[in-house]
Amino acid sequence: MKTETDIIQLIEEDSWMMDIIHATAKLQLPDWWVCAGFVRAKIWDTMHQFSKRTPLSDIDVIFFDPTQPEEEYEKRLEKQLSFILPGIPWSVKNQARMHKVNSLSPYLSSMDAMANFPETATAIGVKTNQYGDIVISAPHGIKDVLNLEVKPSPRFLSDKELLKIFEQRMKRKEWKRNWHNLTIYKGDV
Numbered sequence: 001m002k003t004e005t006d007i008i009q010l011i012e013e014d015s016w017m018m019d020i021i022h023a024t025a026k027l028q029l030p031d032w033w034v035c036a037g038f039v040r041a042k043i044w045d046t047m048h049q050f051s052k053r054t055p056l057s058d059i060d061v062i063f064f065d066p067t068q069p070e071e072e073y074e075k076r077l078e079k080q081l082s083f084i085l086p087g088i089p090w091s092v093k094n095q096a097r098m099h100k101v102n103s104l105s106p107y108l109s110s111m112d113a114m115a116n117f118p119e120t121a122t123a124i125g126v127k128t129n130q131y132g133d134i135v136i137s138a139p140h141g142i143k144d145v146l147n148l149e150v151k152p153s154p155r156f157l158s159d160k161e162l163l164k165i166f167e168q169r170m171k172r173k174e175w176k177r178n179w180h181n182l183t184i185y186k187g188d189v
Helices: 004-012 015-025 037-047 071-084 098-102 110-115 160-173
Strands: 033-035 059-063 090-094 125-128 134-137
Touching: 004 015, 004 037, 004 134, 015 033, 015 037, 015 071, 015 125, 033 037, 033 110, 037 059, 037 125, 059 110, 071 090, 110 134
Parallel strands: 059 090
Antiparallel strands: 033 059, 033 125, 125 134
16 A cells, blocks of 8 residues: 555445445535544554454544534534444544644644644545545645554644643554554654
């Protein structure tokens, strides 16, 4: 696997992933993406030649809508998705309010929010475009995820407090337990 086209093909060949993407598209949310571990884990599972999918604690759906900043709205969207496609651990977040989680300045879009995720390998999302084709957003590119490298995003790397959040997250996630070929940042990017 070397290109965005390879990643798209990998996703298109996975009916479970396509069901999730199509279910999310039905909500017609502004600036929406299914992102983070949903895409990253599929890539890493494939590169580790796993025969089974690594279980995900949630399916991250993001969108950007400054007119709907209430968390209650996100919960209603999760219920709608559960009705469309039951049994999925949906996590829907409006990125117009999520900058507050890490005390950052407001995001301008979902792609801006992804650019400020803690790791570059997690900053990747997929959705369908107006023609029904799968498209990728990867504000830091796909090199790190394809090279099995986990590095802090530039925002987290440049701020000592955010870097501590990245480091705590790496300890908590224990990704090397699942994907043994990963290289995890330890202060020398």
